[in-house]
Amino acid sequence: MCGIIGYIGFREAKDVIIDGLKRLDYRGYDSAGIGIIDDKLQVFKEVGEITNLEKEIPLIKGDIGIGHTRWGTHGKVNKENAHPQISPNRKIIVVHNGIIENFKKLKEELENKGHTFTSQTDTEVIAHLLEEHYEGNLEAAVFTTLKQIQGAYAIVVMCEDEPETLVGARKESPLILGVGDNENFIASDIPALLKYTNRVIYLDEGELCVITKKSIHVFDENKKEVTKKEDIITWNVKDAEKSGFPHFMLKEIFDQPDAINQALRGRVSEIKQTINFPEEVEKLLTNGTDSIHIVACGTSYYAGLAGKYIIEQTCKIPVIVETASEYRFFSTRNKSSLVIAITQSGETSDTLAALREAKHSGCKTLAITNVIGSTATRITDGYILTQSGPEIGVAATKTFTSQIIILLLTALKIASIKNTLGSNDIYDYILRLKKLPREVRQILDNSNEIKRIAKQIKDSKSVFFIGRGINYPLSLEGALKLKEISYIHAEGFAAGELKHGPFALLTKDTPVVAIATNDSTYNKILANISEIKARGPQVIAIADEHDVEIEKHADFVLRFPSNSTLLSCVPITVILQLLAYHVANLRNCSIDKPRNLAKSVTVE
């Protein structure tokens, strides 16, 4: 099976065709090729993925072209056998999906006439026949050629002498037309052109079409013109990629057990009890980590704040976390401190600016990012990839938990270098890290409970999130998730800070989400909950599964599996994400594309 596409119009044909081929690559991708008329006809082909082809194409203009992604049937996978196939005089090119059954016979006949063939494909026969029959009218040549061939085909043909016309035809293989304004498309399948138009015409068996910028004419096998009806496609490309989930955000929340495994993959050895990073990263962590500076924006900043608690507790070195956009306004720089930048896209311009600033003042830099080859990976001394896969929902979910995992691994690595944790403690952390995916699965399993509680806050005007210690950055993240997708005003506070001001805003209509973990902060947070209850609001507690005491204090309790405090931040985050998601869903918000927000912020 192969994918084909043709374009004629006002855009750069190359861009339209490459993009279309990428969307057709489910149809096969062992080699690909493209032909464009830019004064003269030019053809480029490459073996392998479409990106290989994309790299090979020089800058060319041209608003008419055809392309092909191949899944070989006749002949080996090589450049010669890739499409488009070219006629001997190099004027006519053809892309083809299907199998020409009588090609051997036709090939022999042509060889007897003196034709030499350069490929093993059945398609080349079509190119040769077209040249034989061409007398100044491509359409007529295609008609005559098709009469001679037997088998299945969908073809698109282009001729250097007629740079205003594409001719297509189909029998047994699919071919559709996309109708635009001052441009037209022809392709194997709808996703290839849906980005540009949703008006399509389905070609029927044996039909042939002639398209120009402004017109589409369709003929039946007897050269009689037929009138075709346009269909409007209502689904969009993205629907196919959500794997049956209603939103990308929910899909990405459910991706997390796997994303955690990906972040741990190859870095943690249970038997050797070690944490491994690439050499240059290990060198950065070994030398000069008297103090650490973390710079980041948005969700990544909160991951950094959590990182502060993690690193300080395990490595006993000071960590300063800075909002990247403010970093340049702080005037003291400690050259011996390591600057860690956290950015999902690796292109966040505020974070990049801070990184450059840090380099300029002589600091060593390390990036934690999800995108290999991004600017952040190029301008730093070392980088660690979160390996979480693409994240499409604007609200960061799986990349946040992966960033925390990477920070945990970094902390454990530094701790083992600095000997601030015994090998037994490190081993214990490794085993607990390995248990995280299943703990997250357990939370995802109980998401109905979270949905039920989401009903309690869906009509609130304002929601508070509180926590102490590492749970403080989590409450900030919980509040951010809620406000960015549900548009409910939400604030995260360090629980002890409430009485220094925010209490003034607390009314009985302000639900409070309190994170209570069984550690040194537990009694204090219970006291905070009591203070809050005294003022009337409902309290939703997030607590350890074995915590009985909490029932006496909170109105609702969401449970997470017991683990060490530093690690339970991952399951707690998942609870907060699901809570925000369900609230937004109950309020019918546009979850994957919240108003006024963009996925990567590349302006300062």
Add this chain to the structure above:
Amino acid sequence: MKAVILAAGEGKRLRPFTETMPKVMLPVANKPVLEYVFDAARNCGIDEIVVVVGYKKEVIMEYFKNYKGIKITYVIQDKQLGTAHALLQAKNKLNDSFIALSGDNIIDQNSISKLINAKSEYCILIKEHPHPSKYGVVFIEKTILKELVEKPKEELGKFISTGIYKLPYEVFDEIEELTSQGIYTLSSVIQSTVEKNKTINTILADLWMDIVYPWDLISVNEAMIHHFPASTSGVIEKGVTMKGAVSIGKDTTIYSGCYIVGPVIIGSGCEIGPNACIFPSTTIGNNSSIRPFCEIRNSIIMEDVHINSSSYISHSIIAKGNIIGNNFSNITGEATIETEGEFKKIKNIGTMIGEDCTIGNNVVVESGIIIGRRCEIEPLKKISKNIPSESKVM
């Protein structure tokens, strides 16, 4: 030609393994059953697959998101009423003759090719089976289907319907008529087509395997793992002995002193050993670890499983996310298992453990025992009864 693959069912008889994934996603030789069906369809020239999904559809759609070489279209069956009803959901994606397959059987491409190339409009793939009474039994004259009897009470005939058909588009008229009367199975549709004197040709399938009960997974895994080529990546330390076809995924480490006899498949991101023995027909999923001095034979260990030192596991299934303590062992032997009010004698069966269980040190499980999902078993217990999901053994 297009193919419709029915993949909406839950597979209740395969619980606890189907509590979190549809039956078609159960792994055989580290690959979902459905992928074998997709591969067979793609390799014999089918140009579009229409998959009818329902129960836990996200698991299927997510896994096959990047499946290459063939177009996949999903249609959703909200209520799992029956096979004919499922097929009906795919009606408006079809316009001509098509192949209908079930996603939970393993089938080879040769059999599908025979079906595609058959001359007659209606065709059915059949297979000889030692216990036909569990299936639709077919009665044939020469190669023409005479009668299809669904799950006969007595042991009749020897050929069964594999549930794989070539059907013309007109079959939807019959399906619509029957479903409107509340008859939802495809075999009733076929029987009624026979009664209307349409000719239905039968073709013998080459390779066809069905998974009905959890223990079937072990034998199907054993049969399919032989087709898997040996390939090794990852780190294999000095002093590891490997014989036969052993496949090891990337980022996996096999520590010194391990003895591995193929066919064995080990996924990526695993840690095995030191000094662990893995014997034939064992598959180990991604990110699992097998600690020192373990012996594992003829078993399916899925992803994210941790098996601690000196454990013995044979003829068993350990689902995703299990944490198993030191000195765990299962007894392998003959077992009588009760299912659907019937007693079945199974030879050579170990234990079957659902997802995310935590099993303490020195636990012994008797043969044929099924432990549900998310169970917790305290150390030093002997398990001789089935344990339902989410229970705790103290």
